[in-house]
Amino acid sequence: MGEKMKFSVSLDADLGQALRDVADEQQTQISSVVSHALRAYLDDERIIRDGLAAMEQYQEEHGRFTTDEKAEAHAWVRDLMGWDEAESRQTA
Numbered sequence: 001m002g003e004k005m006k007f008s009v010s011l012d013a014d015l016g017q018a019l020r021d022v023a024d025e026q027q028t029q030i031s032s033v034v035s036h037a038l039r040a041y042l043d044d045e046r047i048i049r050d051g052l053a054a055m056e057q058y059q060e061e062h063g064r065f066t067t068d069e070k071a072e073a074h075a076w077v078r079d080l081m082g083w084d085e086a087e088s089r090q091t092a
Contacts, residue, residue, distance in 0.1 A: 019033060019034070
């Protein structure tokens with residue numbers, strides 16, 4: 001284990017209780033659950049940033065995405081996520 005940093009955070013009561021419950025179920029410390037969740041969140045954010053940067057680079061080299069290409073991408077994500085049309089529009 002590396003160097004530790006201490007933080008003070010405030011959570012909604014229901015989220016705090018859920019955090020305590022998970023830590024109890026896993027028989028671990030709250031800080032361990034938070035560290036695991038934060039690591040996963042930051043990994044997801046890095047993947048999103050890298051993907052957006054790659055799309056931007058692609059468009060710089062090949063031109064902006066067309067309306068048809070965007071519609072095809074939205075349909076692919078909708079099918080992948082199992083969303084219906086209404087859910088797809090809400091998240092877009």
